[in-house]
Structures are given as structure tokens and as C-alpha cells.
Amino acid sequence: MNIRSFFLGSTAALLAVSGARAADAVVVAEPEPVEYVRVCDVYGTGFYYMPGTETCLRVGGYIRYDIGVGFLGEEDVLDKKDFVESGGVTRNLNDTYYKRARAALQLDARTETELGTLRAYTQVNFQYTTDVEDDFTTASDAVDLEHAYIELGGFLIGKTDSFFLTFSDFAGNVIQDDLIGYGPIDNTHTISYTFHGSNGFSAGVAVEEGYEEFTLDSYVPHVTGGVKYTQGWGGVSVMGGYDSVWEEWAAKARLDVKFNETFSAFVMAGLKDDDDGESNFYGPWDGDWAIWTGFTAKVSQKAMINTQITYTDSEDFIAVANVMYELVPGLRVTPELVYADNFDDDVDSDFDGSNFGGFLRIQRNF
Incomplete structure (x- = not known):
């Protein structure tokens, strides 16, 4: 009887505790409000508002694979096996591929302010590239900060392409x-400032530091500037630059013509102070003057033909042609052919030998 009373009492106690707990209110945390990402179409496709801010951000980039052969490959490199077997005496030479795999990450953040659009732009390249060291081929990884700059109200400060290049545009689509x-x-x-008028007129000026042997060795900066006029038919631009390290100057003039929606062309001429062939930050061509010309022709919704022809007063000649073909949306394949004449002695060239070169670029943009 005592044992039975003990079990019955224990069971009643457990039921009483369980009932008391079941009677307690169950508290469920309210879900936090979901803040969905909003599309920002003010600056084009791909931008979205960063949650909780009025800043529009675009995350993009590309994956690229390049292959070069002939004039655009690695020429006259040492034959490693023959060189070792001959005890370093006989140096047989070979030609081989140039290759580069690159992953580029681009971040573009923009906000409207009372002083205009505030922009921060960054591009970092992660790449694996064929190279030549001491006449032997090698390949290595590298990280390259290609762009990192801030823009506001026409002002730009940071690391990027020289204003001498960007203001007058590049030499074609090759x-x-x-x-x-x-x-x-x-x-x-x-550090640059660009003024944009409402009638197609723009002007700008920049002070720059240079790179390698052009890096400033005093407080006097390189200075460049230009004026430009653009309309629906094309545009004209004039640029000038002063290299404060080597105390040299260079100038360019350019004409762009858009004949219709499928065909456009350009011609650009450069002139520089060429004192005994000294280095020139803004005039890297060989000789006093050079001329670049070329065209772009859209032959279909997916294919575009691009060309460039260049000639200098030192009789260097380059002809380049390619076909940019969009295989599927976001994936472009570009085979390119180059012909070079009298280019062996060009002080700005690392190439010699064959006059023909082939290049293939496969790029997936995102």
C-alpha cells in the first residue's frame, strides 16, 4: 500500500507540473520586416539601392581568356631542354604562346548630392599570365588594382587611365x-576636372604622377588638358600634355565621324617634342609624329568588324583587324589579326621577328 501510494502521488505531482507549464503563454518573436532590394535605374542597368541608404551600387566584372601567337606571342625564348643539355652554351630559340586568364571585379557606387553625382569606382584584376624572365618562359599569378577613384561634380581623384587617353578616347575598338x-x-x-557644357562642348585639365621612369621626382606634376566638341555626327578633340620628369611635351588632335547607325570612323594625329629620342610620358610613339585611323562596322546584331592602321615618321607601320562576335548574350569571342612592318627597332616595343600575329579573346561579362 505504501508503494502504491508513492507511485500515485508521484504521478499526480508530475501531471500537476506539466499542466502548469502547459498553461504558461507561448511567446513567439515577431518576424523582422523584410527590406527587399530596390532596383535603381537612374544610372543604367545592374544598379540597386543598398538597403537603408540612397546609394546605388553595381557589382560587375568579367572573366577573360587571351591567347597570342606569332608577333603577339612570346618570341625568341630559350629552349630549356637544349640549353640545359648544352651546358648553357648553345642557346636554341623557340616561339610560343602568350596566355592570360583574368577575373575582373568592378564596384560602382553612386549617390546624388547637392554638388552632383558622388561616385566611387574600383576594378581589381586577378590574373595568371605567361611571361618571360631571363629569356625563359614562365607563368605566374598577380593582383592588379586597375582603377580606384572618386568623382564629384566634374572632379576626379584616384588611380585610373591618364586623362590624356580618356578625354580624347582610345584608338578604336581593336x-x-x-x-x-x-x-x-x-x-x-x-587629379582632374572636366566641364561639360549643354551644347556638346567640354574641357578638362589634370595633374598626374606617372609610373615607372615617368614617376615624379619633384613636386612639379605632369600636366595635361584638352577641349572637345561632340554632336550626333561625331566630334573633334584636341589634347596637350607636359612631362615634368623629362621636360617634354606632346599633343593630339582627333576627328570622329558617325556615318550612320552601323558605320563610324576616326583619325587621330600626334605630335611631340623628340629631343634625341628622350622618354616622353604623353608621347610614347617613336619619332616626332604619328597617325592612327580606323573604322567600326556593325555587320549584324551579333557581329562587329573593327580596324586600326598606324604610321609614324620613323616608318613604323601597324595594321590591326578583328571581328567581335557575341556568341550568346554576355559571351563575346574576338579573333584578331595584326601585321607590323619596320617595327623591330621601335624603342617602345618588346617584340621582334615575325611580322604577323594572331590573338583570340574570349570574355564573359556580368
């Missing part, structure tokens, strides 16, 4: 557009 350089061939620290 990949190898700077085999004969038409301005600084690498990016630089720059």
Missing part, C-alpha cells in the same frame, strides 16, 4: 590598340 602608344600605356595617380 584589342591591340596601343602597339604604337598614343598616350601613357599604364595607369597613374591623377
